[in-house]
Amino acid sequence: MWGDRGQIQTIEGLTAAIIIVIVLVTVVQTSSVTPLSSSFTNQHIKLELKNVGNDILSSLDETRIYNSSDPSVPSLLKQSIVIWVNYDNCTQFSWNNTTYVSTHQNNITAKDTGLYSALKFALIKKGTAFNVELRYPNEDGYMQTTKMVWNGDPSENSVMVSRYIVLRDDDISNNRIIPDISTTDLHNTIEVRLTMWVM
Numbered sequence: 001m002w003g004d005r006g007q008i009q010t011i012e013g014l015t016a017a018i019i020i021v022i023v024l025v026t027v028v029q030t031s032s033v034t035p036l037s038s039s040f041t042n043q044h045i046k047l048e049l050k051n052v053g054n055d056i057l058s059s060l061d062e063t064r065i066y067n068s069s070d071p072s073v074p075s076l077l078k079q080s081i082v083i084w085v086n087y088d089n090c091t092q093f094s095w096n097n098t099t100y101v102s103t104h105q106n107n108i109t110a111k112d113t114g115l116y117s118a119l120k121f122a123l124i125k126k127g128t129a130f131n132v133e134l135r136y137p138n139e140d141g142y143m144q145t146t147k148m149v150w151n152g153d154p155s156e157n158s159v160m161v162s163r164y165i166v167l168r169d170d171d172i173s174n175n176r177i178i179p180d181i182s183t184t185d186l187h188n189t190i191e192v193r194l195t196m197w198v199m
Contacts, residue, residue, distance in 0.1 A: 049196045053161035076114030078165045092147045135191040158197035
């Protein structure tokens with residue numbers, strides 16, 4: 001009699017232990033993300049960076065270089081790209097703690113444009129690293145990418161935002177990088193890509 005009771009209690013104890021383990025495993029696997037968890041923090045930072053990047057590009061693209069309702073007046077974003085494209089054949093720049101300098105040629109600094117000023121004000125002062133790349137089709141229709149500002153390889157938590165601008169033939173004065181893909185006055189359509197990450 002006592003032997004049967006002991007076996008039943010042992011089986012009950014093992015069953016209870018298995019149920020507790022299953023419950024613990026289920027709870028751990030389905031735990032929600034809280035504001036204190038690292039993944040939530042990363043998501044928040046990435047969302048904030050994406051919003052800042054979109055704000056920079058959209059505000060520069062919607063602000064004309066002077067107050068005019070004429071659609072032919074370029075935006076600050078387009079003016080920045082045109083200046084860079086026509087400046088020393090698309091020199092690649094990086095930030096050196098005081099200004100944008102050429103990564104390949106000594107003593108060449110970038111001309112002060114709306115894009116450079118906005119990036120300096122909104123990102124550099126907050127310790128955010130960034131790259132600016134231009135993506136455009138070549139004469140054969142294949143996409144090419146040219147680095148405009150390069151501050152190194154982005155981290156795995158980087159975010160990328162972009163904006164498109166249209167270059168006309170009269171925007172280009174001295175350039176061998178951005179190809180002319182049209183027989184009309186359209187020169188090329190460029191995707192301005194801004195990649196950002198927290199250092």
